[in-house]
Amino acid sequence: EVQLVQSGAEVKKPGESLRISCKGSGYSFTSYWISWVRQMPGKGLEWMGRIDPSDSYTNYSPSFQGHVTISADKSISTAYLQWSSLKASDTAMYYCATLGVWGQGTTVTVSS
Amino acid sequence: QAVLTQPSSLSASPGASASLTCTLRSGINVGTYRIYWYQQKPGSPPQYLLRYKSDSDKQQGSGVPSRFSGSKDASANAGILLISGLQSEDEADYYCMIWHSSACVFGGGTKLTVL
Numbered sequence: 001e002v003q004l005v006q007s008g009a010e011v012k013k014p015g016e017s018l019r020i021s022c023k024g025s026g027y028s029f030t031s032y033w034i035s036w037v038r039q040m041p042g043k044g045l046e047w048m049g050r051i052d053p054s055d056s057y058t059n060y061s062p063s064f065q066g067h068v069t070i071s072a073d074k075s076i077s078t079a080y081l082q083w084s085s086l087k088a089s090d091t092a093m094y095y096c097a098t099l100g101v102w103g104q105g106t107t108v109t110v111s112s
Numbered sequence: 113q114a115v116l117t118q119p120s121s122l123s124a125s126p127g128a129s130a131s132l133t134c135t136l137r138s139g140i141n142v143g144t145y146r147i148y149w150y151q152q153k154p155g156s157p158p159q160y161l162l163r164y165k166s167d168s169d170k171q172q173g174s175g176v177p178s179r180f181s182g183s184k185d186a187s188a189n190a191g192i193l194l195i196s197g198l199q200s201e202d203e204a205d206y207y208c209m210i211w212h213s214s215a216c217v218f219g220g221g222t223k224l225t226v227l
């Protein structure tokens with residue numbers, strides 16, 4: 001069974017850095033791209049970007065390019081989404097997804 | 113103009129059919145795209161329902177009932193998710209998605225109410 005398990009909820013202050021994770025299992029991790037999707041409170045789905053875990057090639061939505069970094073460690077079948085300086089507007093649920101399977105989501109709250 | 117436009121809400125009665133539309137922006141031809149559909153219930157991640165490009169290029173998500181089906185209306189430049197035999201459990205948000213210019217694009221979502 002394909003599964004994506006994400007790291008737990010985070011509460012951060014503006015300006016802090018953060019990395020959340022997404023661990024894949026039940027499939028060949030390096031064979032399929034993993035995407036990250038944002039869902040702000042009460043809003044729709046927004047694609048942020050994706051990574052090819054085999055070589056860590058990425059492509060980003062123009063809306064998120066330069067604001068986040070997507071990476072992966074294929075040795076532990078894990079993809080990451082990170083911020084160097086969080087803003088209150090980054091408060092949202094973040095999902096990873098591949099092969100039609102979605103992680104359970106990671107809630108990120110940024111508040112002073 | 114958004115790449116994908118969905119009506120914000122739709123209501124239908126139990127047992128009836130509901131047709132959810134996903135209209136592509138002018139200049140983007142629905143015929144060339146696989147359209148993916150997702151269902152999201154409150155407090156849960158989206159669930160993959162199906163993808164549809166043509167009758168010869170379609171895929172049903174694992175465990176998704178056959179009363180969920182996809183089609184297209186070329187004249188309206190739209191993808192359609194048809195849900196037949198509506199049940200109360202079908203009440204949810206539904207999102208369409210395409211891959212366009214190497215980017216994934218979601219529609220704004222339709223909130224389906226079954227009443």
